[in-house]
Amino acid sequence: MGVVRDIPTDWSLDEIIETLKVPSGIGKIIKARRINKKNMVNGSPEWQPTQSVILTFDGQVLPTRIYCCYTALKVEVYKYPTVQCFNCCRFSHTKMQCRSQPRCFKCSQNHSGDSCSVSEGDSYCIFCSGSHFSTYKKCPEFIRKTEIKCVMAEKNIPYEEAAKSFPASYKSYADISKSSPSPSYPYLNPS
Known part of the structure; x- marks a missing residue:
């Protein structure tokens, strides 16, 4: 999985998959998930979409770049967050x-x-x-x-x-x- 930045927030996930082009021989994008930012408004959380998207590719090789509207976008390795439980204090679950x-x-x-x-x-x-x-x-x-x-x-x-x-x-x-x-x-x- 890789992270791509500078994707317009008004694009749907289907539009992202259809619009982004992967170099030939690398595979294709099979899933997209937008990263959302949590903001507290009047004591309650609100999630706002960011311009960063997590992409899942169907191959073992992560492309260094993909193309969006004739612009090359850098693909960074997605690093899973460190999750810790606030009930038992152990890691890897909530x-x-x-x-x-x-x-x-x-x-x-x-x-x-x-x-x-x-x-x-x-x-x-x-x-x-x-x-x-x-x-x-x-x-x-x-x-x-x-x-x-x-x-x-x-x-x-x-x-x-x-x-x-x-x-x-x-x-x-x-x-x-x-x-x-x-x-x-x-x-x-x-x-």
Whole structure:
């Protein structure tokens, strides 16, 4: 998938697919989706169309340029956004799709973050143990997930393969239980 900019906002998606021309031998455009911008008006969200469009092509090769009304337009690689759930704080799904128990994004305890009174200075990140909310965009784990998405898009590889380039900044419970005991806590032989 690629992103093309400077497409008139009054064009329908069908008009976009019909009007944009792909260089021969590359394939064709099979789907178009306009990127919308969220603006708050009187406390309620309004979505405004932008001049950017996400295009899906029917081949494995992304063209560098496509043509619109005798003008060459640059095609950029579409990078999927990093999505985080505000219910359980995990990545790759939203609160609407979540089936897990609530986990507070402020203090990491097992309750909803909406009802928590912990301030940002006293907060605890579930991923890096830092003193910020678990939804902080500059958290090392959020940055790692974003970099993985970029590598996935640029190299056209699956998540598991891209994640190998970015080791986790924290240890899971399984990783901790695999490691040998520390010298200050000697191993006890069960007898």
